[in-house]
Amino acid sequence: MLRADGKRQKAKARSYKLRPKSSTMECLKSEGPPMIRSSRRRFLQQSALATVATLAARPARAFADAPASALPVHARAPLTAGTFTLLPLGSIAPAGWLHRQLEIQANGLSGHLDETWADVGPNSGWLGGTGESWERGPYFVDGLIPLAWQLDNARLKAKAQRFLEWTLTHQQANGMIGPASNDDWWPRIVILKALTQYHEVSADPRVLPLMDKYFRHQFAALPGRPLRDWGKFRWQDEALSVLWLYNRTGDAYLLDLARLLHQQGHDWLAEYANFQFKQQITAEFIKLNEGGGLKDLALATHGVNNGQALKTGAVWSLVSGSPADRDGTAHMLAELDRWHGLPNGMFSCDEHLSGRNPSQGSELCTVVESMFSLEQALAITGNAALGDRLEKLAFNALPGTFTDDMWAHQYNQEPNQVECSLHHKPWVSDGPESNLYGLEPNFGCCTANFHQGWPKFTASLFMLSGSSHADAGLVAAAYAPCDVRTRIRGTAVHVAEDTSYPFRATVRFTVNPASPIAFPLSLRIPAWTDTAAGGSVSLKVNGRPEPVPASGSFARIERTWKAGDVVELILPLVPRITRWFNDSAAVERGPLVFSYGIGEDWLKLRDRGMTADWQVFPRTQWNYAVDVDRPSADTAIKVTESEPGAIPFSRENPPVTVAVPARKLPAWLAEDGVAAAPPQSPVIAAEPAETIRLIPYAAAKLRITAFPVAKS
Ligand SMILES: [Zn+2]
Secondary structure (H helix, E strand, C coil): CCCCEEECCCCCCCCCCCCCCCCCCCCCCCCCCCCCCCHHHHHHHHHHHHHHHHHHHHHHHHCCCHHHHHHHCCCCCCCCCCEEECCCCEEEEHHHHHHHHHHHHHHHHHCCCCHHHHCCCCCCCHHCCCCCCCCCHHHHHHHHHHHHHHCHHHHHHHHHHHHHHHHCCCCCCCCCCCCCCCCCHHHHHHHHHHHHHHHHHHHHCCCCHHHHHHHHHHEEEEEEECHEEEEEEEHHHHHHHHHHHHHHCCCCHHHHHHHHHHHHCCHHHHHHHHCCCCCCCCCCCCCCCCCCCCCCHHHHCHHHHHHHHCCCCHHHHHHHHCHHHHHHHHHHHHHHHHHHHCCCEEEEECCEEEECCCCCCCEEEHHHHHHHHHHHHHHHHHHHHHHHHHHHHHHHHHHHCCCCCCCCCCCCCCEECEECCCCCCCCCCCCCCCCEEECCCCHHHHHHHHHHHHHHHHHCCCEEEECCCEEEEEEEEECCEEEEEEEEEEEEEEEEEEEECCCCCEEEEEECCCCEEEEEEEEEEEEHHCCCCCCCCCCEEEEECCCCCCCEEEEEEEEEEEECCEEECCCHHHHHEEECCHHHHEEECCEEEEEECCCCEEEEEEECEEEEEEEECCCCCCEEECCCCCCCHHHEEEEECCCCCCCCCCCCCEEEEEEEEEECCCCEECCCEECCEEEEEEEEECCEEEEEEEEEECCCCCCCEEEEECCC
């Protein structure tokens, strides 16, 4: 059905040009907000320096040992081992375009939030002040720690350290941690995640005793003061930290604590065994306006809760040993896709589950929490499909909901997002500012919580295979440029991953053990490589072809590695059409989703300290049907590639574009800034044939992603 011309070009993994060479079509004219445009020059300069520094530094880093504190810790009996084990934070450093993306984040709101937003500023309750004392301080530090250490940024480390020091030095006599002004279990679940990461990079001897004393306190207190609301629905995130400590200390009460959390927590596996929430959740259904806080029905259909819950089956299978539990993550994803799935890889949640109409939104907290769940579940299950989904979120939904400089973000993003304004209210329960780009549109949870997205993705690119040090190997679980340094049976091993993936097809690994050593290196072969449109996976070691397993599994190369061995993986990035709400069509290529970038007019709503809130209005038409169902040469999709530039997901210089035949569809309209649902395809489209250029989803801040399909 689809004829595609996905020419593969030779990757130039080390040649990161600040100015992409060319694009066959003129860029759409787009005015970014003044804040972004003025900072772009500064950023280009910084990025040029950073790029040079990254490349220059690589030879010197090549044989560096992993940090002494960063040796992997395997599952301790009687826990069931995961298929893979996450490497300790600090083992993986970003390179290439990913390094530039993390630098953008560090130079944006993440690196300055405490200077401009009181909720994580000097008066935070998590610094001993009288200000915000609930989840925002822990959220911030949970993302700031991996960002700071991955960039080896002393300024950011010092910011994170302030929160850690206060928590480490203010444990109450009974073991309680955090501000004394509340005793809610939920924000402690978040600071525990931060503490585990901090211990992995620092080996600070205060961390394990503090966690142990807190868990003993909680184990004694929970029967009389059980989990409630957010903590009840997010218990699986605490179970992760409890098991993390058990693997280090072996204290049996920790397994009993995990069982108590499971017993008191919401039964997500039961909810999804007989999934009932198959339509847009209304305020009436969840009794939102009846007072008394969120009811269990509201919490069970809440987007962020469901994103966090994706890990539940996988995490609990470590304790239960049940293969059915282990499959829970894949089952939950399948149900969410079926009833609430969107073409950007997310499920709708604005902020409860909202059906498949691509004008509904997804909250940024849900994006980063779903990513974190997928990272954990991928490690435990070894299910390659979870890696596919993780990349889809990382390369589309995550960057798509920020301005290029990461100084402003949305609360809700939509696949079909034709206006970001105060007019725009398709949400069931979220406020009118939810899709503005700003400091804290709608509510500040995402402002505090988004920081973990890119850094934890970076920390999950490589994992460890094997259940003990004796049979350890490395796994490339998701692909992006990075350096991994670890030890395998005592030998320091460095792997440099050079690639412009997902924009280009070639991923090149240079394996550098300190001395020759045998171990398996496994590489994820995404399910989308099994494409009827042609192309095949190529895998070579030092130029010699290796067998490639079925799509949706892992290739495993067993050999004695010596310094300088090169593994080259080429994934067929062939454009494909996927079908969505009302049989609408989206164009995908590898993990990237493509959108029609509507002309943007950015209008500042108000200044917000060091940043601002923005509305974005369309200034071009957007109502196209794509003409991809006609079996003739003029329906071919043409791909143009260039190297990613200073801003990887830039609209001005997108690294990859696709040209798609289309026809205007005048009857498809917006009302009050909201695109109507795409009419049921196929549609009769009588307007003249055109070719429209699609850019990466994340590059288009106003966009159409799900198109009606013209009748052939
Ligand atoms: Zn949020």
